[in-house]
Amino acid sequence: MSQSIRQRLFAALAGFTVLLCLCYTGLALVIAYVTEDMLVQRLLEREAAAVSMRWQQHGKLTPSGSDLITVYGSYLDLPQAVRAHVPPSAPRGEVFTTTGQHYHVLALDVLAACQPQRAYLLADVAPVLVVSRLAQEVGGVVAGVALALIGLALLLAYWLARRLVLPLQRLAQEARRLAPGGAVHFSERDRPDEIGFLARRLETTFAELQAVLRREQAFARDVSHELRTPLTLMHNTLALDYAQPLGRQEQVQLRQSTDEMRATIDVLFALARAEQLPGDVVELRGCIEQCLLRLLDEHPWDASLLALDLPERLEVVGNPQLVMLLLNNCLANALFHGGPDSRIGIAFAQGCLSIQNTVQPGQAPRIHGFAHGQNLLLRLAKAMHWDIVFHPGATQFRVAIHPVRAR
Numbered sequence: 001m002s003q004s005i006r007q008r009l010f011a012a013l014a015g016f017t018v019l020l021c022l023c024y025t026g027l028a029l030v031i032a033y034v035t036e037d038m039l040v041q042r043l044l045e046r047e048a049a050a051v052s053m054r055w056q057q058h059g060k061l062t063p064s065g066s067d068l069i070t071v072y073g074s075y076l077d078l079p080q081a082v083r084a085h086v087p088p089s090a091p092r093g094e095v096f097t098t099t100g101q102h103y104h105v106l107a108l109d110v111l112a113a114c115q116p117q118r119a120y121l122l123a124d125v126a127p128v129l130v131v132s133r134l135a136q137e138v139g140g141v142v143a144g145v146a147l148a149l150i151g152l153a154l155l156l157a158y159w160l161a162r163r164l165v166l167p168l169q170r171l172a173q174e175a176r177r178l179a180p181g182g183a184v185h186f187s188e189r190d191r192p193d194e195i196g197f198l199a200r201r202l203e204t205t206f207a208e209l210q211a212v213l214r215r216e217q218a219f220a221r222d223v224s225h226e227l228r229t230p231l232t233l234m235h236n237t238l239a240l241d242y243a244q245p246l247g248r249q250e251q252v253q254l255r256q257s258t259d260e261m262r263a264t265i266d267v268l269f270a271l272a273r274a275e276q277l278p279g280d281v282v283e284l285r286g287c288i289e290q291c292l293l294r295l296l297d298e299h300p301w302d303a304s305l306l307a308l309d310l311p312e313r314l315e316v317v318g319n320p321q322l323v324m325l326l327l328n329n330c331l332a333n334a335l336f337h338g339g340p341d342s343r344i345g346i347a348f349a350q351g352c353l354s355i356q357n358t359v360q361p362g363q364a365p366r367i368h369g370f371a372h373g374q375n376l377l378l379r380l381a382k383a384m385h386w387d388i389v390f391h392p393g394a395t396q397f398r399v400a401i402h403p404v405r406a407r
Helices: 005-058 131-176 194-226 228-241 248-272 284-298 320-338 374-383
Strands: 069-072 092-096 102-112 115-124 280-283 306-309 315-318 344-349 352-358 387-392 396-402
Touching (some): 005 069, 005 092, 005 102, 131 194, 280 320, 315 320
Parallel strands (some): 306 344
Antiparallel strands (some): 069 115, 102 115, 344 352
């Protein structure tokens, strides 16, 4: 089973604590033993200086004034245990014995009858050793205190590991509980450190991912719904072609279905990219004029039936591509439903763009792509934060568009 980040962090802190404790304990022991040896060596050196001075004054080796240090005139006079570990040429040495003695040896060179002579100072320091005796007498107390400190350090390491990792664990739990399509909010997003930055980036990423998924689902749903009707009409029209050649009405219907599919696909792709298209200031009057010119080129319609009441400049906030698609489909839909003899009026007043067309009394209702696909027009307007309302009637059909005005 994989370990959590808190367990790994606690293991790292605990291991570092124990290692640091062991290193400092070893260092303290080394310093204590080195200090003890340096003290004994310093005593031997002071005694060697005193013996050398007495030799110069009296010409003989006198016994040491310390009951710990013994002066030997030759190497052979040293105890066998010392001679077994310290060679004659060695200036100093330290000997441990199995019988409890602990010797420090210091060689002293003197002149006897103009001939060099080597004497030896031997100190049995076992009675005055402090470190080993201290370890025997208070070792249990020191070990207990050390274990208590290690336990305290481990508790502190556990608390630190839990405190440091808790925000990350909370972030992971909140991310795990996220439901498709649900609201994305992380409680750590307001922190000023890296965890807060990570939470904010995760919020943004999850929100963008859900938006992409929603657009993909909407695109698939719209393709299935909006293209089924024109495809059915085209299929039925082509099926009749096997029985008899297509007449003028069938050809017009086939052409209209093809135009409808092309317009629908343009709108669907525009909606799929709507959140990636930047908003800008758009001259709405210019867009309407371009749409009208395109409408006159593609459809036989008398332009004298058009009534236009727009200000000289009409700046709104939106995406040029979405604005053109919205206007093209509204105008094409108005002309299709009203027929070639319908009057189309376009006016702007009190922040509302009104597009209306007359309908001949008694005319049979006609189904066109955006007549049954008004949801796409609503989504086009919503993508730009515009409002659009449809007002059907017996003698006229009006579309009211409320764009976002440029300041």
